[in-house]
Amino acid sequence: MNTKNKTFKWLLISLLAISMFLVGCSSKSNEKTGGKSANGSQSKKDTLVYGRGGDSTSLDPITTTEGEAFKVTENIFETLVEYGDQDTTINPGLAEKWEVSEDGLTYTFHLRKGVKFHDGTDFNADAVVFNFNRWMNGNDEKFPYYSMFGGYKNDEGHVIKEVKAVDEHTVQFVLKRPQAPFLKNLAMSPFGIASPSAVEKYGDDFRSHPVGTGPFKFVEWKQNDTITLEKNPDYWKEGLPKLNKIIFRVIPENTARLNALANGEIDVMDGLNNSDEETVKSNPNLQVIERPSMNVGYIGLTTTRKPLDNKLVRQAINHAVDKKAIIDAFYGGKAEAAVNPMPPSIEGYNDAIEDYPYDLEKAKALLKEAGYENGFEIDLWAMPVARPYMPEAQKVAEVIQESLSKIGIKAKIQSVDWATYLEKATKGEFDMFMLGWTGDNGDADNFLYTLLDKDSIGSNNYTHYSNDELHEVLIAAQTETDQAKRNELYKKAQEIIKEDAPWVPLVHSTPLLAASKDVVNYLPHPTGSEALTKVEFK
Incomplete structure (x- = not known):
C-alpha cells in the first residue's frame, strides 16, 4: 500500500473513531439529561435517578421487612389487589375482581388474562398457588411477613386453610377463621407474585434475581x-x-x-x-x-434482656425522654409526639390514653423501686441510615443519651450497617434500640399485631415482648368483622401496651x-x- 493510501486509511479510521465517540456522548447525554432527537427537537429525559440513604437487603420482598427493599420491589412485582395511588383503599391489581362468601371464609379472585412475568412465562392461578404454598411452608426466618396470616402452615394460628386454582384464571382462598384485614394484607408489598420458573431456577438467590409482572x-x-x-x-x-x-x-x-x-x-x-x-x-x-404520614418512630426496649425485663425500668425510661425537645430540634414542625404505637390517623386509635409525662423525678423513683437507684450502663443502638420517621437518627440518639444520663442511666451509643442492624434486632440482641414503622395497609392490626404480638417475635416484634392477654385481644380483633367492635378491641390493646411499656413511642412524622x-x-x-x-x- 502506498503512503497516500495509508494516509487516507488512517484519516478514515480517525473520523470513524471521533464519530463513535460523539455518538456515545450523545447517547449518555440523552439518557440522563435529555438531548437532541433526530429532527433537532429537545428529547425528554427518560431515566430517573433516585437517591436514598441505604441499600436494599433483598429484592425478594417476602424475605425482608425493611422499606429500602420495598421501595425497589414495588416496581418489579405486583399483588392480587393494590392500594390507591395515595391511600390504602383496595383496588383491582392482578385480580380484576373478587367475591367474598357471607361467612367471610372464602375469597374467589378472577385474574387478569394475558399477563406475563418478565421471563416470558404466564401469570395464572397456578402461579398464585405456587407463591402462597412457598410462603406458608416457610418460617419467620425465611419469610417474616407471612406471619401476617397468623403464622405458617403447621402453626395453630395460621389463617389460610387452602389456596387452590379453580381454573387457569380463578384462584380461591379458604380461611379457617375470618380475618378482617385479609384483603389489605394481600395488597402489601411483601406479597408480590413472583415467577415460579424464576424461583425454581434461582432458589435462595432469587433475592438477587427478581422476576415479577x-x-x-x-x-x-x-x-x-x-x-x-x-x-x-x-x-x-x-x-x-x-x-x-x-x-x-x-x-x-x-x-x-x-x-x-x-x-x-x-x-x-x-x-x-x-x-x-x-x-x-x-x-x-x-x-x-x-x-x-402513617408511621411511628420509637425506642425499643428488649423485654428479654436485663434490666429491661423489669416493667418499672421501662416505664422510667419513658418518663426520661423529652419528646418535645427532639421534635423541636429535628422535625421542624413536621411531626407530633407519639403516645401509642400507632398513629392517630389509623381507625381504632385510643385518644383517651395519656402519654408518660417527661418527669425526671418520677423516672428516678421508678428506678429506685425497681432496685436500680444508682442507675446502670446500657447500649443504645442508633440506626445507620435515614428513615422516614427519623431522618437524623444519630443526632436523636445523642439527645436521648443526654436525657438518660440525668437519671443515672449511662447509655453507650452503638451502630452497625443496616442489614446487620435489622438482623440483630430481629434476634433480640440489642438492649435499647431506635427503629420505626411505616404502616403497610392502614389497619391497626398492621401496627399492634405485627409489631408487638407474640406471634411476631422473630419477624417484626424486635423487643420480643409477649403478653397472652394482648394476644387474645388482637386475635379477637382480627376475627371480628364489625369495625366498631374491632376499634374497641384495639383501644383495649393499646391500654395493655401502655402499661407494659415495651417501647418509648417517639414521633409520628410527615416525611x-x-x-x-x-x-x-x-x-x-x-x-x-x-x-x-x-x-x-x-
Whole structure:
C-alpha cells in the first residue's frame, strides 16, 4: 500500500473513531439529561435517578421487612389487589375482581388474562398457588411477613386453610377463621407474585434475581451502590410506565444526597432533613414533596434482656425522654409526639390514653423501686441510615443519651450497617434500640399485631415482648368483622401496651422528599413504597 493510501486509511479510521465517540456522548447525554432527537427537537429525559440513604437487603420482598427493599420491589412485582395511588383503599391489581362468601371464609379472585412475568412465562392461578404454598411452608426466618396470616402452615394460628386454582384464571382462598384485614394484607408489598420458573431456577438467590409482572424489570444490582431497573415493554397497563429506566443510588448522608440533587446527579431524594426544607424551597430548580404520614418512630426496649425485663425500668425510661425537645430540634414542625404505637390517623386509635409525662423525678423513683437507684450502663443502638420517621437518627440518639444520663442511666451509643442492624434486632440482641414503622395497609392490626404480638417475635416484634392477654385481644380483633367492635378491641390493646411499656413511642412524622422541578406525577404513598409507573419529566 502506498503512503497516500495509508494516509487516507488512517484519516478514515480517525473520523470513524471521533464519530463513535460523539455518538456515545450523545447517547449518555440523552439518557440522563435529555438531548437532541433526530429532527433537532429537545428529547425528554427518560431515566430517573433516585437517591436514598441505604441499600436494599433483598429484592425478594417476602424475605425482608425493611422499606429500602420495598421501595425497589414495588416496581418489579405486583399483588392480587393494590392500594390507591395515595391511600390504602383496595383496588383491582392482578385480580380484576373478587367475591367474598357471607361467612367471610372464602375469597374467589378472577385474574387478569394475558399477563406475563418478565421471563416470558404466564401469570395464572397456578402461579398464585405456587407463591402462597412457598410462603406458608416457610418460617419467620425465611419469610417474616407471612406471619401476617397468623403464622405458617403447621402453626395453630395460621389463617389460610387452602389456596387452590379453580381454573387457569380463578384462584380461591379458604380461611379457617375470618380475618378482617385479609384483603389489605394481600395488597402489601411483601406479597408480590413472583415467577415460579424464576424461583425454581434461582432458589435462595432469587433475592438477587427478581422476576415479577410489574412495570419495570430488574437489570443489575451493585451492592451498596446502585440498583437498575428498565421499562417492561409488555406491561399490561396501556401506555405505562412513562420512564425507560430507574436507577436507585445509595448516598448515605442526607446532606450529601441533597448536594447530589442540587448538582443534577440525582432526580429524587428521600430523607430530606426538615432543617433543609427552606433551602430546597428557595432553589427554583427543586421541589419539596410531602409523604402522607402513617408511621411511628420509637425506642425499643428488649423485654428479654436485663434490666429491661423489669416493667418499672421501662416505664422510667419513658418518663426520661423529652419528646418535645427532639421534635423541636429535628422535625421542624413536621411531626407530633407519639403516645401509642400507632398513629392517630389509623381507625381504632385510643385518644383517651395519656402519654408518660417527661418527669425526671418520677423516672428516678421508678428506678429506685425497681432496685436500680444508682442507675446502670446500657447500649443504645442508633440506626445507620435515614428513615422516614427519623431522618437524623444519630443526632436523636445523642439527645436521648443526654436525657438518660440525668437519671443515672449511662447509655453507650452503638451502630452497625443496616442489614446487620435489622438482623440483630430481629434476634433480640440489642438492649435499647431506635427503629420505626411505616404502616403497610392502614389497619391497626398492621401496627399492634405485627409489631408487638407474640406471634411476631422473630419477624417484626424486635423487643420480643409477649403478653397472652394482648394476644387474645388482637386475635379477637382480627376475627371480628364489625369495625366498631374491632376499634374497641384495639383501644383495649393499646391500654395493655401502655402499661407494659415495651417501647418509648417517639414521633409520628410527615416525611419529606425533594426532587428536581422537572419531575412530575410523583405520588408518594403513605406506606413508604410507591410504584413509579406514572412518573415522568416535563
